[in-house]
Amino acid sequence: MLTAGKGEASYSRRKKDERICIVSILEHGKWYITQSVLNLNHSTSIFHLCLTFRYGIDATRNMTRNLTSSLLSSSLQSATQGMDDDCFGELNFLHYAMFAAFILSALELLNFLIKLSGETAVTRFGSISYIPVRGKHLDELSVKDYFFISLNKAATPPFVYFLLRYLYFEPNSQWDLSFGESLSVTTVLLPLPFLFIIYDFFYTILHWALHIKAVYGYIHKHHHHQKAPSRANVDAVNVHPIEFFLGEYNHLLAVFIWCNVCGMRLHIVSVVLFLALGGTMASLNHTRFDIEISLPFGFSRTTSSKRPRSKLTIYDTKAHDVHHRIPQSNYGQYIMFWDWIFGTFRPYNKNDRINPKAQLDHKIGKSLEYIEIEESSLKKSS
Ligand SMILES: [Zn+2]
Numbered sequence: 001m002l003t004a005g006k007g008e009a010s011y012s013r014r015k016k017d018e019r020i021c022i023v024s025i026l027e028h029g030k031w032y033i034t035q036s037v038l039n040l041n042h043s044t045s046i047f048h049l050c051l052t053f054r055y056g057i058d059a060t061r062n063m064t065r066n067l068t069s070s071l072l073s074s075s076l077q078s079a080t081q082g083m084d085d086d087c088f089g090e091l092n093f094l095h096y097a098m099f100a101a102f103i104l105s106a107l108e109l110l111n112f113l114i115k116l117s118g119e120t121a122v123t124r125f126g127s128i129s130y131i132p133v134r135g136k137h138l139d140e141l142s143v144k145d146y147f148f149i150s151l152n153k154a155a156t157p158p159f160v161y162f163l164l165r166y167l168y169f170e171p172n173s174q175w176d177l178s179f180g181e182s183l184s185v186t187t188v189l190l191p192l193p194f195l196f197i198i199y200d201f202f203y204t205i206l207h208w209a210l211h212i213k214a215v216y217g218y219i220h221k222h223h224h225h226q227k228a229p230s231r232a233n234v235d236a237v238n239v240h241p242i243e244f245f246l247g248e249y250n251h252l253l254a255v256f257i258w259c260n261v262c263g264m265r266l267h268i269v270s271v272v273l274f275l276a277l278g279g280t281m282a283s284l285n286h287t288r289f290d291i292e293i294s295l296p297f298g299f300s301r302t303t304s305s306k307r308p309r310s311k312l313t314i315y316d317t318k319a320h321d322v323h324h325r326i327p328q329s330n331y332g333q334y335i336m337f338w339d340w341i342f343g344t345f346r347p348y349n350k351n352d353r354i355n356p357k358a359q360l361d362h363k364i365g366k367s368l369e370y371i372e373i374e375e376s377s378l379k380k381s382s
């Protein structure tokens with residue numbers, strides 16, 4: 001269990017644990033290479049690989065725990081010295097670099113898995129379909145797009161760090177990983193729907209405010225030059241850095257309201273799920289995958305079935321696709337509950353006009369129109 005810094009002794013113990021952990025990873029690495037070379041032609045290499053994998057998981061888990069603990073106790077010491085201190089002042093650069101590399105790698109892995117599983121579901125199993133392109137697809141990203149995407153990705157590790165740091169001080173947060181009092185349904189699963197509802201209440205209002213004419217051109221217009229998002233996380237974070245900052249820290253606000261204002265207990269596992277599910281849904285909103293999560297009761301009627309049945313749609317990627325084409329609608333990030341309350345919800349209409357040339361070649365992620373222009377210019381030049 002993580003506990004608040006208990007002085008010099010516990011800090012040095014953590015440092016020692018961490019050194020042992022790094023040395024252990026290096027030793028396992030060296031052992032594996034030596035054994036693999038010695039047994040290159042033997043089937044035992046598979047066994048060694050499995051053993052290393054197991055050691056790798058143990059070592060990574062210990063290192064992550066020690067790094068987080070070390071990062072947080074460093075900033076705890078700094079924070080207790082007064083508000084004027086820089087909370088990164090006493091952080092070890094290597095610790096922060098490793099933490100940032102871990103968060104960014106996790107993001108890239110998540111994005112890769114989303115695209116891979118979506119494509120597999122469409123092409124191999126036929127369990128989902130592509131949403132047809134109706135607006136103009138942004139085929140080429142500009143230098144400004146790459147600049148904003150890089151800035152926003154770089155801003156993610158500090159955001160996760162500050163969220164962890166807040167939870168470290170929050171009395172209602174739970175860190176103990178043993179089942180029972182701390183890790184339970186009421187601290188992990190119960191808070192999740194509320195966190196999404198609280199998050200989207202503020203996000204829907206923020207998003208609506210960013211569409212007010214006087215401010216739209218300065219911040220949010222950049223995100224809307226993509227009318228048919230397709231690149232998952234890349235198109236999702238292709239926003240003005242101010243918008244990204246407000247959207248990310250809105251997660252911290254939701255956690256703060258749940259723990260501090262409502263006085264409810266929240267386990268760190270629930271926060272990790274909140275971020276991972278949120279990241280997945282925000283990324284899926286910026287793909288062409290038609291994914292809908294519904295409960296078999298409610299007020300709306302399905303559009304895909306010939307025999308309409310009642311259902312309650314919780315999440316639908318088509319809702320955000322509608323927003324990119326018709327911006328004065330569907331301001332929510334994850335759920336359309338608040339749009340439904342505020343009267344800004346606009347349902348997806350499968351009968352809206354489709355331009356065949358605007359459709360994407362999903363293997364290369366460009367529109368057919370773009371490919372045609374590229375090919376004709378190549379022919380002219382040759
Ligand atoms: Zn969007």
Ligand SMILES: [Zn+2]
Pocket residue numbers: 207211220224323327
């Ligand atoms: Zn918008």
